[in-house]
Amino acid sequence: DKEFVRLAEQINKLRIAYITRFKQQFFDKMCAELTLIRDLEISFNTGWKESESLSDALEQSFERDARQGFTSKGPHKADFSFSVAGSSVENVFSRGQLKLLLYALKVTQNSLIESETDKQSILLIDDLPSELSEDTKEKVGQLLTHCSSQIFISSILSESISAVVEPMKRELKMFH
Numbered sequence: 001d002k003e004f005v006r007l008a009e010q011i012n013k014l015r016i017a018y019i020t021r022f023k024q025q026f027f028d029k030m031c032a033e034l035t036l037i038r039d040l041e042i043s044f045n046t047g048w049k050e051s052e053s054l055s056d057a058l059e060q061s062f063e064r065d066a067r068q069g070f071t072s073k074g075p076h077k078a079d080f081s082f083s084v085a086g087s088s089v090e091n092v093f094s095r096g097q098l099k100l101l102l103y104a105l106k107v108t109q110n111s112l113i114e115s116e117t118d119k120q121s122i123l124l125i126d127d128l129p130s131e132l133s134e135d136t137k138e139k140v141g142q143l144l145t146h147c148s149s150q151i152f153i154s155s156i157l158s159e160s161i162s163a164v165v166e167p168m169k170r171e172l173k174m175f176h
Contacts, residue, residue: 005054008075012046015078019044025115026108033142034104036097039084047077096136100143107143114148123151129160137163 023042031038048057057073058065065071082089082101089101103125110121123144129137141164144151155161 001055001058004074005058008047008054011075012078015046015075016044019080021116022108022112025112026104029111029146030104030108030143034100034139036093037101037104040089040101041083043081043083045077045079045081047075047079048073096132099132100136100139103140103143107146110147110149120149123147123149125151125153127155128153128164129155129157134163137161138167140164141167 019042026042048054052060054074058071061072065073084092089098093101106123110123113119113121128140132140137160144164145167153161153164
């Protein structure tokens with residue numbers, strides 16, 4: 001367990017550092033454009049109680065874990081959660097707003113990759129217009145202006161993505 005705990009704590013520190021950078025970029029860049037995420041809270045759960053050490057958590061859950069055949073505490077149980085005024089976004093946002101939030105998260109992640117590695121990603125967005133209003137499509141297009149990456153967008157109808165590509169102001173190619 002000692003090696004597992006040492007590595008788990010190292011992973012945890014890296015994750016906390018990443019989420020700190022991610023939050024800064026996310027709230028600095030995205031909140032200016034998306035009023036929907038201004039009250040958003042991003043929380044990180046380490047995979048064990050923060051009030052106890054991982055060694056203690058593993059020791060306390062050992063017998064139950066042995067019976068169940070898996071480890072219930074540790075970095076593999078870490079998770080991010082998103083809430084507004086204490087309620088999970090799934091209970092507050094519409095499906096379109098959730099999709100917009102996901103695009104904002106992906107654009108932020110892409111921006112971090114670009115700024116920290118000097119490498120560009122390729123974004124593949126499948127059936128982007130599905131379940132999005134024209135206003136939300138336009139907001140997605142505005143988000144995508146933050147990406148210098150190559151972006152592939154699929155859609156059944158080419159007209160349905162015009163609100164997305166309009167704000168992007170870049171050279172576009174259509175494939176049929």
